[in-house]
Amino acid sequence: MSTAQQRRAYAGPAIFSHGFRPFFFAGAVWSALAAPLWIWGLFGGPAVVGSRDWHVHEMLFGFLPAIVAGFLTTAVPNWTGRMPVIGARLAILWSLWLLGRVAMLFQDRLGPFAALADSLFLLAFSAVIWREVTAGRNWRNLPVCLMTSLLALANIAFHLDAALGLNGLGARLAMAAACLLLALIGGRITPSFTTNWLRQRKATVLPKAFSVVDKIALAATGLAVAGWTLAPQSLPAGAGLMIAGALCLFRLTRWRGLRTLAEPLLAILHLSHAWLGFGLGLLGASIIWPQLVPGPAGIHAITAGAVGVTCLAVMCRASLGHCGRALSADGATIAIFAAINLAAVARLIAALWPAQTPTLLAAAALLWSLAYGGFALAYGPLLWRRRL
Structure with missing residues (x-):
């Protein structure tokens, strides 16, 4: 079979x-x-x-x-x-x-x-x-x-x-693996889904096909996170992370993300990849200019931002598709997308503004729980029932 x-x-x-x-x-x-x-x-x-x-x-x-x-x-x-x-x-x-x-x-x-x-x-x-x-x-x-x-x-x-x-080697290894998975799988599904969506709307300008640019961005990301994992305070590692972040963002510009704003279920994938590029760059900047950029800022731009947003985006899309529902974001889905991005922003500001850390940590946790708890409430009935 x-x-x-x-x-x-x-x-x-x-x-x-x-x-x-x-x-x-x-x-x-x-x-x-x-x-x-x-x-x-x-x-x-x-x-x-x-x-x-x-x-x-x-x-x-x-x-x-x-x-x-x-x-x-x-x-x-x-x-x-x-x-x-x-x-x-x-x-x-x-x-x-x-x-x-x-x-x-x-x-x-x-x-x-x-x-x-x-x-x-x-x-x-x-x-x-x-x-x-x-x-x-x-x-x-x-x-x-x-x-x-x-x-x-x-x-x-x-x-x-x-x-x-x-x-802290274990945590850094896990973050390195997460960054590579986001760059690899996100870089595969985001332009692919965008291409299909744009073709349905008879668009003539489509995302660029996988090319040497993508290979260079993936290689740079792999080398950068490997260097940071082994030597988290080294200047070459910081420079490598900033280069990798810039390449991820450049790669993103080739996927026609602005044309997907009419469909939040697709646009969120582009935003999640932007979090990855931004997070890698911020983490690198915290190594090169530690007096200006606190280390936790880059860490949480990647974890709360890139990981948190990408996971929720993939969960919603996969659940709808595999449960036989239309691939379109309803009001509840848009609300949880807003909550997870606000949670990431609050967690990032908490790292940059120590004086308000307790308040911002509580706000970030609440927004994070609203996002993922909201997913469980909105999508739970789909996940527990058979496909239409």
């Missing part, structure tokens, strides 16, 4: 009929809860959720991998033509992710077992993606496999950071 026939033959619970369904829903709910939990812990609540390490871990290794898993377990079968990961196998994979979230909440009581339990999901997920891509001889997507492995290794490094004195 084809991939589509195998999906249609599935007779189990709808939530486990596609990878995006459980992972997008659970990732959104967890993200909406984790941000205010951290603020609560930061200002007098439980110490475990108030720690910086828990916050960083749950954003980079809890929320982000859930969305990546939802996207890839849905997309890879289409790339390879192989049997999709659905039903019991998908439920087991999702359960490993959930086990990690519970383990990290109770890490004070579980000790080393928490790190072990948390590491299982990314290792299993990476193995699944490697198996499907290689078995399907889909060599074009080997870089995606490498990024999933990098996330799994970064998570292990994060847990070993204190014991081995890695100085």
Whole structure:
């Protein structure tokens, strides 16, 4: 049977009929809860959720991998033509992710077992993606496999950071993997979806085809984040990040983004890539001119901005498309797009304006929760029901 026939033959619970369904829903709910939990812990609540390490871990290794898993377990079968990961196998994979979230909440009581339990999901997920891509001889997507492995290794490094004195290597590895995934997959789907949308409207000027410009931007991004991961305070790394950011923004100008403003579901993809270019440049500037640009500004332009906005954009589009709905943003979708961008702006200003940090952190957390909680409320009924 084809991939589509195998999906249609599935007779189990709808939530486990596609990878995006459980992972997008659970990732959104967890993200909406984790941000205010951290603020609560930061200002007098439980110490475990108030720690910086828990916050960083749950954003980079809890929320982000859930969305990546939802996207890839849905997309890879289409790339390879192989049997999709659905039903019991998908439920087991999702359960490993959930086990990690519970383990990290109770890490004070579980000790080393928490790190072990948390590491299982990314290792299993990476193995699944490697198996499907290689078995399907889909060599074009080997870089995606490498990024999933990098996330799994970064998570292990994060847990070993204190014991081995890695100085934040795990978090930087995860951010590097995230930047590469955004540059690679975002750079693939954004011009492709834009081209299809413009052709439907008989436009004659279309996004530029993938060319040497894109290859140079991807290579520059890879080299820059690799240099920053290994030497986060070096001037060459800062310069490399600024160059990579500029190339990402130049690449974006070739995709006709201004012509998509009439459809927010498409325009948000262009805006998310702009966050990536801006974030890379800002992170580089914080290394070269630390007295002018605080380091956290670039970090949060990438994480809250590029990662937060891209994940939500992909979640909304994939959910509508795979659930048989029109690819158009309704009022609720536009509202959550506005909330996530305002959350990123508030988090960025908090890094630039220390005097107002508590207020701005609370505002950013609230807006973030409104965005992802709003997704869970607006799209949850679609994700739990069968496709129209």
